[in-house]
Amino acid sequence: MVATYVFVELRQHGDLVLPGARLNLGSSVGFVPALALTVVAATVVGLLAQVLVFGPLRAAPPLARVVAAVELMIALQAAVVLGFGTGPRAVAPILPNQPVHVLGATLARDRLWLGALVVVAAVVLGAVYRRTTFGLATRAASESETGAALLGWSPAGLAAGNWVIAAVLAGLAGVLVSPVTALDPSTYTLLVVPALAAALVGRLTSFPVTVAAGLALGMTQSELTHLAATFKWLPRLGLGDALPFVVVVVAIAVTGSRLPSRSAAAQARLPAAARPRHPTRAALVLVPAAAIVLALVHGGWRVALVTSMTGAVVCLSLVVLTGYVGQLSLAQMAFAGVAGFTLSRLAQGAGVPFPLAPLVAAVGAAALGLLVGIPALRVRGVNLAVVTLAAGVAVEALVFRNPSYTGGLKGSVVPEPRLFGLDLGIRVRHPGQYPRLGFALLVLGVLVLLALAVANLRRSASGRRMLAVRANERAAAAAGVDTGGVKLLAFALSAFLAGVAGTLAGYQQGRLSFDSFGVFVSLGFLAYAYLGGIATVGGALVGGVLVGGGVASTALDRWLGLGRFHLLLSGVGLVAVALLVPEGIAGAATRAVKANSRGRARTASVATTADAAGTGR
């Protein structure tokens, strides 16, 4: 995507865009030099990705690498938005696109050219990886990095080479398809979903299968658009976007296995899930403090705190799923959104009263969580991340973008919560008081209950089973743990928590629109949760502080005027945290406090000994 923007900018304005600067190379750069510079840009991005991010993360757990990849994606997207704006761009045709008649259908010629180029690329790639020493070494290194290193190949060097190849290919593909699709940051980023689906079908190893799957997937998506226009009973939108999810699930059902095999390599560990010692005591101190702060602050700051508390609930949902059970989900906001819109229907449409409606809505989200969790019985790690990403995209396309479910651009109304005649809503009758303290306290109460529940979970038998699954699925099964059941339970519980967050967001906004629950929002939350500390309740609370619109971003905006860099900064911050303090900010803080107090104790005892020695003389 970055490469495509560089290319388009060169062709349209003759500007070479560098970080923080523009170099004007005349009014419009010719095709060949522009393409050459684009390749250089893609090479640089690919190399930087390896050298700055993935090289240092080589020994990190797969979760950290997935999160880093997601973050890199978000950071690059944020950079593109900052540098080029969000508007879609029309791009002049690159390949010849006169109409051509094939088997009675009329096609633009460039579509055929694209198909042919892809096949050629696959053949070349296949030959490179089969026949050359570089290819052989790459395949060897992917089997065993240590082995390849012992034979004198640098795994880092090989990875860098492959990153460059991948980045250049992706860049060229982006440039070539830009005239066909509209060029805008979010569409381009989401192109990765069908691409990953095709790659999974090729089991991430076969070029021909991947290409065939990709072409078939693309053609089926186009055909589905046509079918949806022809048959009235099909959803008019979103079928095509939901297709990759179906493809991925089928591919997994065919190839996955319920327990990892004996030879499955031991994975690096996830951040430690420390056992909370006195959660109730901590709550007794924190809750009154938080209530006082909420009462003292007004306006924007109170909104920020409420947003942070809701965000912390989403982070809690990730603590259960990722922190405790080690499963990845990039679809959390889909769960939240389903609950939010269900709440709107129940409360506004059917008149279900306050505490019941959000509960039922969250249970609905839990049911969806179970459904999305089923593939997790057979896939793990990166592949599971792809499945949930595809699921998130499918839910967004089929449900959230369907105006008859969500009210389209107008959004869905969520009525104010009231309990026993007590108004717990956020809106006020007199202007200037927004948001109302009652609502903030309601959110605080919900957060405290859920945080205590998640902390209790860690200290209970169910929590031990979850951590056993995270640590070692085979050993857990041998110890009588139903690993599949535990995963499904975690998905349901996690979706329930995300659903509660969705209903809180609904009450806060009053009118829900689908873009609050997009896939990118999910990706962002995973990043915040990881930044805060993915495996502990404290980490989730810190993650809540960091979320977009929360306390940290408000402070960034008001004190430093850097609000629009929030996304970019969180991306950079995530990579830094993943590298330096894998247990997250909360864990690092706890450790620092412990080390500090231990250090002080030692100094004190040394001092006492010195005193004793002094008086003894």
Place this chain on the structure above:
Amino acid sequence: MSVLLEVRGLTVRFGGVVALDGVDLDVEAGSLVGLIGPNGAGKTTLIDAVCGFVPCSGTVALAGAPLHALAPHERARAGLARTFQSLELFDDLTVRENLLVPAERDRWWSIGRDLVRPGEHDEAGAAVDQALVTTGLVERGERLAIELSSHERGLVALARALAGRPRVLLLDEPGAGLDDAARASLGERLRVLAGTGMGVLLVDHDMTLVLGTCDRVTVLDVGRVIAQGQPEEVRSDPAVVEAYLGSATT
């Protein structure tokens, strides 16, 4: 003595390779049965197949009840416990928590109770305490599994298998990486365990440990049983000498 674990015609294929070929094996209550064989003989595959980790043909029955339709965790709950050659401890958990995992029974209402009132429940705590005493790990209960020495980690693996109160215990090379004294004390511990009425299958390639402590010994080579019987008989069996001991005993 009653047969607790009964294996008949156990066959495992990986693609075209026959890893186990019609193996018969019995483990009686209160007995310590040895399973030996050179590398690649199929010893670990046999444990994997009995515990349901690899697909197999043939029958496996625990106290007369067939196991073939059960998933690995259901076999574990039925009373079959195993250790792994590479231990496979839950590294992020304390020793006590490691042992609680098999000791605690999962019920459908567990999660609701656990969210509100966590802690140890049922007789799980007692089973864990007993396993800690048996293995001499009482002092180590609150340490993280990953912090222990390799000898202690091996004991944690054994204790974890015991904490589920199994009827049959399958041990995959528990003596690996131990010095002679530790091996001897391991042998004594296993004899004591068998004395409580448990059936114990000891897989190892250390002849001294297996022949010195077991009641009966089965010898595997390339997926087939080549000898079965008392340790003295097996030691002098020509096929065993040929396949496994080679010239070492001459």
